[in-house]
Amino acid sequence: MERKKFEILMLFQLIFAVLVMLIGIYSKVTENYNLLPLMLILLSIMLFIMGLREYKRTQSFLWGTICLCISLYILFVAVKGIMIN
Incomplete structure (x- = not known):
């Protein structure tokens, strides 16, 4: 059976997901x-x-474009929230 390669992007996604959950x-x-x-x-x-x-x-x-647009919108909201406070 062929093993799936462990992707570095998957590792980063998991790290950021855990950080979001902890915060x-x-x-x-x-x-x-x-x-x-x-x-x-x-x-x-x-x-x-x-x-x-x-x-x-x-x-x-x-x-990919949909996820990119959503991530940019969330980033915009976060930066605006930082600037307001």
């Missing part, structure tokens, strides 16, 4: 939502990586 749990438990913009930035990076992986897997420009 989200910390914010919910302590009711301190000052780290929300950081969580959104990490989420946008994770979605960007997901778009790259999807494009690499299917060679379909559609889903």
Whole structure:
């Protein structure tokens, strides 16, 4: 049987997902939502990586572009949230 290669993008996606979960749990438990913009930035990076992986897997420009646009929008919201505070 052929083994699947471990991708570096998959590793980065997993790291960013764990960081987003940890910041989200910390914010919910302590009711301190000052780290929300950081969580959104990490989420946008994770979605960007997901778009790259999807494009690499299917060679379909559609889903990669959708994930890229969503990640850029989340990044915009996070930066705007930082600038307002």
